[in-house]
Amino acid sequence: MSHSPSAAPAAASPAGDVPRSRVIVASLIGTSIEFYDFYAYATAAVSVFPLIFFAKGDGDAALLASMATFGAAFFGRPIGAVLFGHLGDRVGRKATLIGALLTMGIATFLIGLLPTYYQIGLWAPAMLAILRFAQGLGLGGEWSGAALLATEYAQEGKRAQAAMWPQLGAPIGFLLANGLYLILVMVTGHDSTAPDMDGPFLTWVWRLPFLLSIVMVAVGLYVRFKLEETPVFQRALDQDQRVKAPLGEVFRRNWWELILGTFVMYATYVLFYLMTTWILSYAIGKEESGFLGVPYGEFLVLQLVGIxxxxxxxxVSGWLADRFGRKPTLLVVTALMVVFGLSFGLWLAPETMGQGAEFNVGSMIVFLAVGMALMGLTFGPMSAVLPEMFPTNTRYTGSGIAYNVASIIGAAxxxxxxxxxxxxxxxxxxxxxxxxxxxxTLVALALAPETRHADLHTVTSARERRAAAR
Structure with missing residues (x-):
């Protein structure tokens, strides 16, 4: 096939052929479910799994082992990006999004059925790691498909604002997963600082968030089955612009965009998993180990406020990225993240934040609010930025690989x-x-092009477009 610059996209179907509300719901509900599944595991990895799946050794070693299985999903995500990206660029966005949702949902449900270390020994953490990897496969294909769904239906000049809908799935999934955990902790009276190994929470109640995810998956499937193919990809189908091997094509023609996209996303991942998974372990850890000694339920409320x-x-980030451009917006936000990182010692040191009964709730709320506000500002534009870096016929694969390789180096x-x-x-x-x-990430952003006005119908790389313009 030819990779010369495409003609004007007059033949594309208008986005108005499909109700805008349906596109919003389909892109939002899938990512909400996927992130719910992901965060249910992240919360359990800190408060539950070290006690029932990694029971050998001291508490610190068990926590590190549990965090290691948490990271297993991130190594599955690039594989999922390649697998589902190939299908998304060859078969279509709709069918691929359904497959990604099923993969993630089934793996999450099965985690809720797993026996513990006390029942089957080392087989328990082994199976947990396998299912965690499967969760990563599903999420590896979910995000890029949902981002493409939003951007390829978007109105010209409003892509970042349209693309923010799947990004909202992250905080919604977090609120659902952790809100449910909070309710269960309160109902059962579970105390993370003095866990009752024979109490209902650690014996069976922790399983409920995983098992209930199957209901949400059913709802997500219903919505996505009613979806139609995006007009941008349908035009590529009509003009026979698909490639036989999207992975080879994207590495051959868009390797520079892969590198830039990965490191543009890198700091976003680091910030988010510090502000969610790590801060939870630091806050509820024992005072004698240098942590803050806050009861799990109490700190979870603070996290829900922060989210x-x-x-x-x-x-806000979507509006800024459409108004001022993706690159200027992200450069300013990332510079603020540098300043925020340098202030951690002032915020979080036990002698300033306080431990146990002396814990400073107000100071922690401000810390979480600042960190999460920065997270929203840096995460919001990514579902527009990464897809805009790649041509239509490799966009699912390219944006998915960049996003998920960043997850290994920035989150795993x-x-x-x-x-x-x-x-x-x-x-x-x-x-x-x-x-x-x-x-x-600041260096990557400085090297990256501004993509606000990129033509999503093109089948050439950004580098080739620049060369053709000269």
């Missing part, structure tokens, strides 16, 4: 490294880690 700032600033190891830094040094080094990651 509201995440959700509130995602729409982040809770583990942060926990180790606190144990080996002090909490200020966790902030230095965030600042260093943000500096790397």
């Amino acid at each position: 509201l700032f995440f959700a509130a600033f995602i729409p 190891v982040t809770p583990f490294i942060a926990a180790w830094l606190v144990q080996r040094f002090d909490v200020s080094f966790v902030g230095y880690y965030l600042a260093a990651a943000s500096l790397i």
Whole structure:
């Protein structure tokens, strides 16, 4: 097939052929379910799994082992991006999104059925790691498909605002998963600082968030079956612009965009998993180990308050990215993330934040609000930025690989490294880690092009378009 610049997209179907509300719901509900499944595991990885799946050894070793299985999903995500990306670029966005949702949902449901270490020994953590990997496969194909669904239906000049809908799935999924955990903790009276191994929460109640996910998956499937193919991809089908091997094509023609996209996303991942998974382990950890000793239920309420700032600033980021451009918006936000990282020691040191009964609730709420606001501002535009970097016939594969490779280097190891830094040094080094990651992303952003006016119908790489314009 030819890779010359495409003609004007006059033949494309108008986005108005499909109700805008249906596109919004279909892109939002899938990512909400997928992130719900993901965060249900993240919460359990801190508060449940170290006690019932990694029972051998001391508490710190069990926590690190649980964090390691948490990271297993991130190694599945690039594989899922390749697998589902191939299908998405060859078969279509709709069918691929359904497959990704099923993969994630079934794996999550099965985690709720797993026997524990006390029942089958080492087979328990082994099976947990396998299902966690399967969760990663599903999410690896979900995000890029949902982002493409939103951007390829968007009105010209409003792509970032349209693309923010699947991004809202992250805070919604977090609120659903952790809100349910909070209710279960309160109902059962579970105390993370003095866990009752024979109590209802650790014997069976923890399974409910995983088992209930199957209901949400059924709803998501219903919505997506009613969806139609995006007009941008349908035009590619009509003009026979698909490629036989999207993976080979994207590595051959868009390798530079893959590198830039990965590192543009890198600091976003580091920030988010510090503000969700790691901060939870730091807050509820034992005082004698240098942590804050806050009861799990109490801190979960604070996290739920913080996540509201995440959700509130995602729409703001979409407007900013459409008004001022993707690159200027992200450069400013990432620079603020550097400053925020350098301030961790001032915020979180036990002597300033307080431990146990002396814990400073107000100071922690402000810390979470600032971090989550920055998270909304950096995460919101990504579902427009990454798809805009790639041509139609490899967009699912390219954006998915960049997004999910970033998850390995920016998220898979982040809770583990942060926990180790606190144990080996002090909490200020966790902030230095965030600042260093943000500096790397600043370099990538400086090298990246502005994509606000990119033509989504093109079948050539950004580099080829620039060469053709000269």
